[in-house]
């Protein structure tokens with residue numbers, strides 16, 4: 001029997017809607033399930049709500065955006081039934097983030113070492129020696145040469161690719177069970193992107209960590225994920241295994257996204273932007289959905 005179907009999900013999101021104070025929804029009844037050991041890609045164009053889903057799970061949404069409706073369940077624990085303190089503890093215990101921009105994610109005024117070691121002491125309660133040894137182990141694992149020296153460096157002394165490796169090491173160091181990777185390769189040049197993707201995939205496989213992988217790139221989806229949630233305007237268009245998404249996409253928007261992705265394997269295949277008529281149709285649908293949603297709330 002397949003473990004993934006029998007194990008408790010690492011994450012369940014059920015009918016999540018996030019609205020602005022004026023009632024406009026940014027997420028629209030989003031549901032998804034992520035099992036241990038699985039990578040689920042969240043894919044869609046800019047503004048589709050991919051990062052917002054990750055931020056909601058991590059509890060780092062800005063105060064202006066309240067969670068209007070829905071459930072977030074982390075390893076069977078209902079986050080919205082917890083006090084703010086317990087929720088923060090639970091999220092810190094279970095999850096980690098690999099952010100998009102390694103420069104802004106690292107504190108420029110602090111050396112690398114403490115930026116990896118301190119959270120291990122704080123979150124895992126390890127002593128300094130154990131936390132330091134774990135940081136060095138992970139830095140070596142992400143192919144950082146001379147990790148002792150790098151621990152003594154400041155972020156600006158390192159390349160973008162090195163900084164992203166360091167953030168991958170920092171994310172995996174406390175052995176989280178769920179990682180949110182928010183476009184972790186977007187800020188990097190193409191060759192570095194490939195290396196970073198490979199590294200995340202290797203570490204994820206070795207550790208069996210569940211990963212929610214935010215990307216706008218169908219090429220990245222194909223390389224990294226087993227499951228895909230396709231989003232448009234905060235609404236799920238399609239949720240399917242990655243191989244089905246590419247061999248037999250069910251939704252016209254998924255087909256359009258695939259058609260809009262240049263193929264490195266087939267340079268002669270023409271690619272075309274998502275047709276404006278389709279975008280207009282989908283927008284009209286979400287506006288209708290929102291009217292019903294508002295009606296239902298009253």
Ligand SMILES: Nc1ncnc2c1ncn2[C@@H]1O[C@H](COP(=O)(O)OP(=O)(O)OP(=O)(O)O)[C@@H](O)[C@H]1O
Pocket residue numbers: 020026044045046047048049050051052053062064065216
């Ligand atoms: N703090 C905020 N206040 C109001 N609207 C916001 C806020 N943050 C994001 N939004 C809006 O929510 C929607 C979803 O944003 P989100 O950042 O999740 O999109 P995304 O799919 O991750 O896009 P991108 O690939 O550009 O990062 C967008 O329309 C965005 O403008």
